[in-house]
Amino acid sequence: MAQQAENRKRRRRTPGARPTVADVAAAAGVSQMTVSRVINREMKVQPATREKVERAIAALGYVPNPAARSLAGGNQCRLALLYGNPSNAYLAEFLAGSLKGADEHDVQLTIEHWRDGETAKAILLRLQANRIDAVLLPPPLSDAAALIASFAEAGLAIAQVATGQPAATASAVTIGDEAAAHAMTAHLIGLGHRRIGFIAGDRDQTASALRRAGYERALRDGGLALDRALIQPGDFTYRSGLRAAETLLDLADRPTAIFASNDDMAAAVVSVAHRRHLMVPTDLSVSGFDDTAMATSVWPELTTVRQPIAEMSRLATQLLADTVRARRHGKAAGPKHRQLDFTLIERGSTIPLIR
Amino acid sequence: MAQQAENRKRRRRTPGARPTVADVAAAAGVSQMTVSRVINREMKVQPATREKVERAIAALGYVPNPAARSLAGGNQCRLALLYGNPSNAYLAEFLAGSLKGADEHDVQLTIEHWRDGETAKAILLRLQANRIDAVLLPPPLSDAAALIASFAEAGLAIAQVATGQPAATASAVTIGDEAAAHAMTAHLIGLGHRRIGFIAGDRDQTASALRRAGYERALRDGGLALDRALIQPGDFTYRSGLRAAETLLDLADRPTAIFASNDDMAAAVVSVAHRRHLMVPTDLSVSGFDDTAMATSVWPELTTVRQPIAEMSRLATQLLADTVRARRHGKAAGPKHRQLDFTLIERGSTIPLIR
DNA sequence: CTGAAAGCGCTTACAG
DNA sequence: CTGAAAGCGCTTACAG
Numbered sequence: 001m002a003q004q005a006e007n008r009k010r011r012r013r014t015p016g017a018r019p020t021v022a023d024v025a026a027a028a029g030v031s032q033m034t035v036s037r038v039i040n041r042e043m044k045v046q047p048a049t050r051e052k053v054e055r056a057i058a059a060l061g062y063v064p065n066p067a068a069r070s071l072a073g074g075n076q077c078r079l080a081l082l083y084g085n086p087s088n089a090y091l092a093e094f095l096a097g098s099l100k101g102a103d104e105h106d107v108q109l110t111i112e113h114w115r116d117g118e119t120a121k122a123i124l125l126r127l128q129a130n131r132i133d134a135v136l137l138p139p140p141l142s143d144a145a146a147l148i149a150s151f152a153e154a155g156l157a158i159a160q161v162a163t164g165q166p167a168a169t170a171s172a173v174t175i176g177d178e179a180a181a182h183a184m185t186a187h188l189i190g191l192g193h194r195r196i197g198f199i200a201g202d203r204d205q206t207a208s209a210l211r212r213a214g215y216e217r218a219l220r221d222g223g224l225a226l227d228r229a230l231i232q233p234g235d236f237t238y239r240s241g242l243r244a245a246e247t248l249l250d251l252a253d254r255p256t257a258i259f260a261s262n263d264d265m266a267a268a269v270v271s272v273a274h275r276r277h278l279m280v281p282t283d284l285s286v287s288g289f290d291d292t293a294m295a296t297s298v299w300p301e302l303t304t305v306r307q308p309i310a311e312m313s314r315l316a317t318q319l320l321a322d323t324v325r326a327r328r329h330g331k332a333a334g335p336k337h338r339q340l341d342f343t344l345i346e347r348g349s350t351i352p353l354i355r
Numbered sequence: 356m357a358q359q360a361e362n363r364k365r366r367r368r369t370p371g372a373r374p375t376v377a378d379v380a381a382a383a384g385v386s387q388m389t390v391s392r393v394i395n396r397e398m399k400v401q402p403a404t405r406e407k408v409e410r411a412i413a414a415l416g417y418v419p420n421p422a423a424r425s426l427a428g429g430n431q432c433r434l435a436l437l438y439g440n441p442s443n444a445y446l447a448e449f450l451a452g453s454l455k456g457a458d459e460h461d462v463q464l465t466i467e468h469w470r471d472g473e474t475a476k477a478i479l480l481r482l483q484a485n486r487i488d489a490v491l492l493p494p495p496l497s498d499a500a501a502l503i504a505s506f507a508e509a510g511l512a513i514a515q516v517a518t519g520q521p522a523a524t525a526s527a528v529t530i531g532d533e534a535a536a537h538a539m540t541a542h543l544i545g546l547g548h549r550r551i552g553f554i555a556g557d558r559d560q561t562a563s564a565l566r567r568a569g570y571e572r573a574l575r576d577g578g579l580a581l582d583r584a585l586i587q588p589g590d591f592t593y594r595s596g597l598r599a600a601e602t603l604l605d606l607a608d609r610p611t612a613i614f615a616s617n618d619d620m621a622a623a624v625v626s627v628a629h630r631r632h633l634m635v636p637t638d639l640s641v642s643g644f645d646d647t648a649m650a651t652s653v654w655p656e657l658t659t660v661r662q663p664i665a666e667m668s669r670l671a672t673q674l675l676a677d678t679v680r681a682r683r684h685g686k687a688a689g690p691k692h693r694q695l696d697f698t699l700i701e702r703g704s705t706i707p708l709i710r
Numbered sequence: 711c712t713g714a715a716a717g718c719g720c721t722t723a724c725a726g
Numbered sequence: 727c728t729g730a731a732a733g734c735g736c737t738t739a740c741a742g
Contacts, residue, residue: 018431018486020735031713036737044711063486066463067426068735071718075737076373076420092446099454099466108421111454131373131418238652264652271653274630297593297619297649298626375719386729391721399727423719426734430721 019060028056039064070106077324078108079317080132082123084141090292090309094138094161097310101317109317114141120150133157134320138313142172143206157323158335159316162307164206171319171335173312177207180305180342181214182221184259184287187303187344189222192353193257193285195230197248199269201261202235211261211289230255234265241268249276249284256284256353263288263295266302270349285350300348308340315340374415383411394419425461432679433463434672435487437478439496445647445664449493449516452665456672464672469496475505488512489675493668497527498561512678513690514671517662519561526674526690528667532562535660535697536569537576539614539642542658542699544577547708548612548640550585552603554624556616557590566616566644585610589620596623604631604639611639611708618643618650621657625704640705655703663695670695 021032021039028035030053037045038053045053056062070076081098083091095111102109110130114123127135134157141147142160145167151158152169159171166172188196198215201208212231219226229251232244241260245268248255260266266288273284280286280300288295291306319336326333376387376394383390385408392400393408400408411417425431436453438446450466457464465485469478482490489512496502497515500522506513507524514526521527543551553570556563567586574581584606587599596615600623603610615621621643628639635641635655643650646661674691681688 021737022735032736033713033738034711037712040737046711049711061484061486063484065426065431065735067422067431068718069737071420071422071426071720071734072736072738074718076422076718092450095447095450095454096466096468099450099464103465109454110458111451129416129418131416239654242654267652268654271626271629274626275632277630294649294652297622299594299597299623376721377719387720388722388729389727392728395721401727404727420719423734424721426718426736427720427722429734431734 018065019062020065021062023060024053024056024062027060028052066103066106070108073106074328075106075325076108077106077134077321078110078130078132079134079136079320079324080110080112080127080130081136081138082112082114082127082141083138084114084144090138090162090290093309094313097313098136098317100310101314101321104314105318105321107317107321114147120147123147124150124154127151127156128154133324134159136313136316136320137161139163139207140202140205143204157320157327157333159320161312161316162207162309164208164210166335166337169335171316171323172337173316173319174337174339175307175312175342176339177210178214178217180289180307180344181211181259181261182218183214183342183344184289184303184305185215185218186222187346188257188259188285188287188350189218189224191257191285191350193255194224194353195227195253195255195257196224197230197232197255197258199232199234199241199244199248199258199260199265201265203233205236208261215259234261236262236264238264238268241265242272245269245272249273249278257286257350258284259287259289261289263290263292263302263304266304266349267294267298270298270300270302281349281351282354285353287350291345295345295347303347303350304345306343306345308342312340373420374417375420376417378415379408379411379417382415383407421458421461425463428461429683430461430680431463432461432489432676433465433485433487434489434491434675434679435465435467435482435485436491436493437467437469437482437496438493439469439499445493445517445645448664449668452668453491453672455665456669456676459669460673460676462672462676469502475502478502479505479509482506482511483509488679489514491668491671491675492516494518494562495557495560498559512675512682512688514675516667516671517562517664519563519565521690521692524690526671526678527692528671528674529692529694530662530667530697531694532565533569533572535644535662535699536566536614536616537573538569538697538699539644539658539660540570540573541577542701543612543614543640543642543705544573544579546612546640546705548610549579549708550582550608550610550612551579552585552587552610552613554587554589554596554599554603554613554615554620556620558588560591563616570614589616591617591619593619593623596620597627600624600627604628604633612641612705613639614642616644618645618647618657618659621659621704622649622653625653625655625657636704636706637709640708642705646700650700650702658702658705659700661698661700663697667695 142163234240288302288304295302323333497518589595643657643659650657678688
């Protein structure tokens, strides 16, 4: 009997299975297509119809199956998040953000680690073997120009996050590093500080120069002279912060505030100050940059600049997905640059200058 | 003409599209089924056939489409990684590991943040709305007994990572915290230290008691008396480490080594020592636990215990996927517990006792 | 604005 | 050990 044939179907949906578009369509009394249109927020659905469908979706607790969507849509988009420094304090938040973006845009996200000494060619081969369409680069890899050039040449879509200098061939999501450093320095000046030390970041990261430029511009805007002795090199490590702090605090006319280009170096400044029995913030105000876990791990907690890291990587993921899909539809898809807002976070490590 | 009808097909594979099983099958002169069997490492394929297929796969650069696999396999498995503390130093590595596991096992991974004050019921509702099958819990949530109970009752599969006390209803991946703390303490004793301070971890995390137990057992094994004054409470924060270190170093007969239950507290010990002009490790050896970024951010770098965090979360993800799928096939799938190895990492913060 | 049918790339259930 | 066909849950291309 036909009935029996029906029962011997190849695969059956398990009893407690999740509702599908077909279930929703049946419940709402419309076609699958219409359900699909409602899900995808297309405009050409009558309000009444749309409402019926939405009611059915809510009633059944329907959630679209992402595997089916991307398979049907021909939307396959494979994205690799390539990171260089595993102990980067950014990474947790960065990953969370890109994962969210991947979820929202049906992107297949893979994590790749660029091992020390591995050539750009080797990593490219690895990505190509995995059929990667696009690469997401957190710092410090977002500044690896040679790597980016080789990816671009291979036709991969690229997004640089938090770079100071976006490549012509890549999308980029940044905050205004220069403006942020300016704001922090201005904050210190507003607190009455006149001798403000600055610890620069790694010269290989393009944001470092921007942060320094922001510091210098704020000094000029505040009518303060630029004292070269107050600017010390650093490379974003705690250890380099230690060295810079020693030098700064050895100065005859020592600063009353020190602005370090990241939190790790700022934490080192606090440590050196304590070793010398200088109280923070009473004797010395200290501020950092990034608002990583380090900022709230030390005592006092650090005044710092917060970047919306998760939001930046989420957005970068979205830009990449858009680019890959646009290209696949034969549309030109040039790189896009977006700038997000930073936030100045005031905590215990800075106070008005005490005379 | 039939030819024309062919050309008017609904959707066409774009020209430069990736090879599919059909392409591989054609190239190898076998059926799709056989290709599928080779990909899935099933045994019932003749060596000669298998080799032909593998050659074709290599030649075409074939990579399976995960969306298609999970759709066809009815293998849909939605996993939520629920975290409580965003600044957890674990998280980056933890995320990377679970992402890898998700990739390997065709699991759809979602990240959920448990907001402060949110009820277990609220988060459960959120997960259910997203049709989540299983929940992965990094510390400290891996010890949230009430939460776990409510998830278990709702029928979710659960995995606790790095808990000291696995629930009967959940899978768990741990290292031997007791053994690790024993090893670290024994290492200090082996270095000649006799007065070894200990800073305990957060009492709400079950691993804390295990670490303390390991410390105490090593003392007994080394024939050393247990001095209650040498054991100070802490809660895993830098700040609590500061307080505990002050107390310990105020002792008339002060310790020559301090073992803190995590790296943040150990870093605080280093800071307090420096403030008092005690050199680490010359005047005081210090060791931590976890090998987080903090361990190598301070100077000297910390001797510590490394947990294979990424591997732990990868494995937990796998256990969860297996459980969900076994259940779906109607098989009983009890929780599984796995213990991985830790590593003692010797760095600059510990040296033999100098008399 | 709405729908019936084909197809995305795989695996499952059967059959040989 | 191997294969032909159906089906997973969606979206696309057409047609009305």
